[in-house]
Amino acid sequence: MKNSPLASFIRDNMERILQAWEDFARTIEPPALTMSDTDLRDHARQMLLVFADDLDTKQSHEESAAKAIGQGARGDGDTAAEVHAEARLLSGYTVVQLVSEYRALRASVLALWAADEDASPHTAMTDMTRFNEAVDQALAESVARYERLVKQSQNMFLAILGHDLRNPLGTLITGSSFLLQAADMPPKHVLVATRMFNSAKRMSSLINDLIDFTRTHLGPGIPIRGRQGDLAAVCGQVVNELRTCHPDRHIELSEPRTIDAFFDDGRIAQMLSNLIGNALQHGSAEGPVNVRITAGDSVSVVVNNRGPVIPPDKIASIFDPLVRIRASVGTDYTERTSLGIGLFIAREIAHAHGGRIDVASNEADGTTFTVTMPRWPDARRPKLS
Template sequence: MTEYRLGSFIRDNMEQILQAWEDFARTIEPPALTMDDTELRDHARQMLVAFAADLETPQSEHESVAKSKGLGKRGQDDTAAETHAEARLLSGYTVVQLVSEYRALRSSVLTLWAADTESNHVTNMRDVTRFNEAVDQALAESVARYEFMVKQSQNMFLAILGHDLRNPLGTVVTGASFMMQANDIPPRYVLVATRMFNSAKRMSKLINDLIDFTRTHLGPGIPIRVKQGSMVAVCEEVVNELRTFHPEQMIELHHPPQLDAIFDESRIAQVLSNLIGNAIQYGDAEAPVTVRVTASDADVVIAVNNRGKAIAPDKLSSVFDPMVRIAASVNASNNDYTERTSLGIGLFISREIVHAHGGQVSLASTDADGTTFTVTMPRLPKGFQSGSHPGDTASSPPGPQAAH
């Protein structure tokens, strides 16, 4: 009795397998109800041909293990599994429905093959393992592409939303500012206008953070425009602004008499505002927030310290991850949640801005010394040419990128 290999079986019974695939796909509603036979079979034939070819190709033990984990070698072009995932996403399939198709495809092939080989041929059980590895690889490729496309769509939506909110919010800020300066309206209206203005400015900051966040996912990173400026002047401006906004909180600023560097003033001000604001929010209200600025010939160092509760060691590595604060607040009490919840992307954006300057942000937190965020960045950014006009230098992050 001759040995019948699974690869040959797939080629010989392609139509029967595809029909089983189509029959299952039509049970997935509502997407399948709007798709014709060609769309329902779109990439299944290509994947089955690839599976058959793979079964007929010798492979090492290392290659076998890699494929079972979805880490098999691949070419530069999109695979049939990746193209299939994009088509299914555009057709309205959920990721659960996408995965179910591979389960049905696997079941169809192995069930039909088992029925055929029971009566006709000697089988090679190694083919079953090889086939499962190939399906696992295709499934991993499909899910990865599906997830990537979903994230891209979400980020694009957030970018458009943030951009479109700017204009109406700008109108609110301008109108509130106009009312605040009026002399012919009752004081209570001026008070309301002041509250509107402050709330709109906070909303504006959230929108700017949202736009910066999407930039890090949709493009090369947060752009910066560097020029020579006074780091001391920027620090004093931000600290004085936060002292006005938080009169109940003591903020100490220690700095040398003069410190010039090449940097993006508005972006570094954004970093300082985020770090000091975070220190105020999570620090001990009875203890001062300390901002200390030092420098060497090569670097500028800014340390922001608060005396709040120390961050647990196992949480330190995730502090800069976006959205972590929201997740951490799920089990918090109602009062704590209302007081502390936010988008949770300020620290992430701060790190990206510092990276764009070629610098790093470190974090240390102990009960004895409190929590300290330390920004270390070069006084002369990488790529800046001495003698060029600093205000004309635009840059995307030359330093290491955050993991997304």
């Protein structure tokens, strides 16, 4: 065989390379065994041609380094590697199987080239380096597309599941509420109906959190329908509801008589309920949960509890979704049935109102969550007379 750079070798030996790669692909079970030869080779040819074109293109040291970590320059359309990843996902491949294909493609090219290639060592080393960089770039593009599609499908499934559960759950809440209004029902039936109602309300809260969580991943974020109202009244109502649900716990509230502001009352109630619920769940059962609300040009909502200190290395991830699930092994039933996304949703609600949530935790002061948000959007700020 004539002396040729690796790019020419790939083009001249396309069929041999594809056959070696196809032989490996057929060892991947179960998807590959049910696919035709055409399907198995669907995008491998395009990727090999991309690799060959890349080898024929001059590049700088910076471009070389970027490709080695999968951050090479790319055009506007989908790359062959991205299209390949999508096809493999639809065929049932796992990400491990997808990565193994690239490993086999790399090995097929280099093994065949090593047997036939007789160029100078310098030329061989340069071509091999360039080839590996191109494969790394394609692999990064494939894995990134695969991961994005998997997350999108998971979130879509959760959104549909949460939406479809709302109707039967609403029937359960309505039915148990109707039973509780009956005057002639035996006490033991009242107890059962009360448990059904409380469990259904808790399930409804979890489903709402789930839908909000998926909405933040599928769309622009949690929607806010602001209007002018009394923020103090909303906060007071939330605290009273939680006092009723937790009669054995002490929740102290300090706030002005009224706070005229522009906000989404349902979302603010949800945010405060999540923060206080988190304090009740993770704080000391003997100590109170303190809620303090102040208002000026901005509104400050402070929720404090005593209990185990959050380690400094955990503070940065406290609002990350599902963190509490990973940390709840060995805890009680109530904590293990939490979705672990309450703080995440509280933060998203604060952000949607143009605000933020900060957290501090130490032995002296306990754990404190502080929400700070504007009292009025500039366009809604009342004009002074």
